[in-house]
Amino acid sequence: MNKQTDENKLNVPKKDYCTPMHTAEHILNQAMCRNFGSDRAFNAHIEAKKSKCDYHFNDSSKIPTTEALIVLEAEVNDIISRNLEVTSRIVTREEAAKVADLSRLPKDASEMVRLVFVGDYDVCPCIGTHVSNTKEIGKFRIISTDFNDGVFRIRWKVEGKI
Ligand SMILES: [Zn+2]
Numbered sequence: 244m245n246k247q248t249d250e251n252k253l254n255v256p257k258k259d260y261c262t263p264m265h266t267a268e269h270i271l272n273q274a275m276c277r278n279f280g281s282d283r284a285f286n287a288h289i290e291a292k293k294s295k296c297d298y299h300f301n302d303s304s305k306i307p308t309t310e311a312l313i314v315l316e317a318e319v320n321d322i323i324s325r326n327l328e329v330t331s332r333i334v335t336r337e338e339a340a341k342v343a344d345l346s347r348l349p350k351d352a353s354e355m356v357r358l359v360f361v362g363d364y365d366v367c368p369c370i371g372t373h374v375s376n377t378k379e380i381g382k383f384r385i386i387s388t389d390f391n392d393g394v395f396r397i398r399w400k401v402e403g404k405i
Contacts, residue, residue: 261291263380266329266361266373267319267401271296271383273365274318279307281395283344283367293386293400300395307395312385319383326378327362331369334358342366 272283275298284296300306307315339345339356343366348356352368359369361377374380381403388397 261289262372263374263401264289264291264294265371266377267323267380267383267399268294268296269359269361269365269367269369269373270319270322270377270380271315271397271399272367273361274315274322278311278315278318279305283347285347293398295396295398298395298397299393300390301393303390303393306390307388312388316383316385322361322364323377323380323383325362326376327364328376329359329361329373331357331359331373339368343368 268284268287268289275281275296276283279298279300281298281300284298286297288295333355336345336348336354336356339358343356343358345356345368348368356368357370358366359371359373360366381401384400384402386398386400388395390396
């Protein structure tokens with residue numbers, strides 16, 4: 244089974260995902276990196292009603308507390324509410340590596356890389372489709388979380404726009 248997220252599938256866009264949810268995934272990943280020193284989700288399942296993202300946490304003492312998750316949710320909503328433009332640019336791998344982590348690009352990814360920017364908050368390589376402005380996303384809500392075998396899973400949704 245392919246465990247790569249949409250963000251990593253630079254060559255083959257997934258057909259059936261929801262654009263606002265997927266854009267929220269970008270913001271959630273950046274918020275996880277900033278708040279918990281986590282990597283971006285290594286596995287994601289994005290659907291219109293409910294999505295989930297999985298993060299590696301080798302040290303269980305580092306997993307987010309309930310209080311920290313409230314802060315995380317608020318940060319994602321703060322970014323959404325800033326009405327940031329979501330833009331993309333196609334650059335060489337070399338140029339992309341200066342601003343984004345390319346370590347998880349598939350080996351057969353093309354030499355040119357499409358970077359997706361959420362304002363100046365997040366940049367990552369992605370071939371997917373996104374809203375053009377974060378105001379199209381709606382409200383981000385964490386539904387539940389759990390931690391098993393070094394994997395912290397966040398189940399979440401967005402409300403109000405879809
Ligand atoms: Zn994307």
